[in-house]
Amino acid sequence: MMRTSIVVLLLLTSLRLAAHPAPTPAGRVVVTYLDSKLLHGNPGGENPRRRVSVYLPAGYDAQAQQRYPVLYYLHGFTWNDSLIFNQDGMKALLDxxxxxxxxxxxxxxxxxxxxxxxxxxxxxxxxNGPWADFTARELIAFIDKQFRTLAKPGSRGLAGHSMGGGGTLRLALAYPGTWAAAYALSPAFVGPHPSFLPGAGLPQALRATTSAEVQRSYPALATVSLARAFSPNPQHTPFGANLPGSLAADSVARRDAVLARWVLATPTYTLPIHPASLRQLRALAFDWGAQDEVQHIPSTCRNFSSLLTVYGIRHSAEEYEGTHGSRIMGPTGRLYQQVLPFFNKYLDFAP
Known part of the structure; x- marks a missing residue:
């Protein structure tokens, strides 16, 4: 009778545990600020005090001697770090x-x-200021000082989506020996394409005289943003950049010299200058949705993959069924299914 009671008790206990599984260990997000010396005094009026959101895994506080590899994740155009966590659900996904x-x-x-x-x-x-140096140098030094990182290239990864995906490829090319591996999701501005050279927003940007006018039009905003990044001219009003066109009485004329600067800044045209940079990576991967509504992404990604093959650079390039933002986040998305296992494989987790 006693034995039967014990068996029943154990069975009931197991059923309760099955009905109420243990909660997933939760990490935490720390929001900190970097007062950038590099960005201080930039002519474009960008704030040098930059917010940085940092995910610390469960056990970070309890295991005071443990150090961790770091994945730097670059957000997309008009997005930010707060939206990555609070709208995209990054914390729950990482947990x-x-x-x-x-x-x-x-x-x-x-x-x-x-x-x-x-x-x-x-x-x-x-x-705008030296944002590449800020990301690849100043930010990394700040994070290594503030948190218990494995402060070595072998334990450092780089990834991003859209503008951040293009930034991932561009920074991997420009700063060899900084990261062990890089993964770009739906990378934007990888190579030249008629859809943004000069782009649908050019006429509106040329006619705008204030920031408020540009902010009302996403295509115009993208045009001005790209110009401030790739054809900057601090003395040129109203936006501190040379736009890739000029207005005639009833038409818009292209400015080839400005377009050339945009083209030469793309990873497709940078790769032949710095092919050794990507060979230093343990692994390089990028992917994109076949139905991406950002028209230039599928074709420029395919072209970039072909060029990598020409230069003998090992990489993974995958086109999947999806749009620009679909199948990125969530447990069935690319980040969870592809990106995180990629870095689990290629980063050093040991001191």
Missing amino acids: QAIAAKQIRPFILVVPNEQTRFGGSWYVNSAT
Whole structure:
């Protein structure tokens, strides 16, 4: 009778546990600020005090001696670090991924590089300031000082979506030996394409005289943002940039010299100058949706993959069924299913 009671008790206990599974261990997000010396005094009026959101895995506080690899994640155009966590649900996704062993515990860092005109494009600009140096040098030094990181290139990864995906490829090319691996999601501005050279927003941008006029039109905002990044001219009013066209009485004329600067800034045209940079990576991957509504992305990604093959650079390039923003976040999205296992494989987790 006693034995039967014990068996019944154990059965009931197991049923209760099954009905109420243990909660997923939760990490926490720390919001901190970097007062950038590099961005201080930029002619474009961008705020040098930059917010940085940092995900710390469960156990970070309890295990005071443990150090962690770091994944730097770059957000897209008009987005920011806060939206990555509070709208895209990054924290819950990372908690779930670590609990499911998609990736071992790590730190994720998202800098806020939203600017007055939508985004830095993660490049050095005479108008906006040296955002590439900020990201690849100043931010990393700040994070390594503030948090218990494995402060070595082998334990450092770089990823991003859209503008951040293009930034991922551009920074990997420009700063060899900084990251072990890089993964770009739906990377924008990888190579030249008629849809944005000069782009649908050019006429509106040329006619605008104030920031408010540009902010009302997404295409115009993108045009001005790209110009401030890739054809900056701090003395040129009203936006501190040379736009890739000029207004005639009833038409818009292209300015080839400005367009050339935009083209030469793309990873497609930078790769032949710095192919050794990408060879230093342990792994390089990028992917994009076949139905991406940002028209230039599928074709420029395919072209960039072909060029990487020509230069003998090992990489993974995958086109999947999806749009620009679909299938990125969530447990069935690319970040969870592809990106995190990629970095779990290629980053050093040991001191």
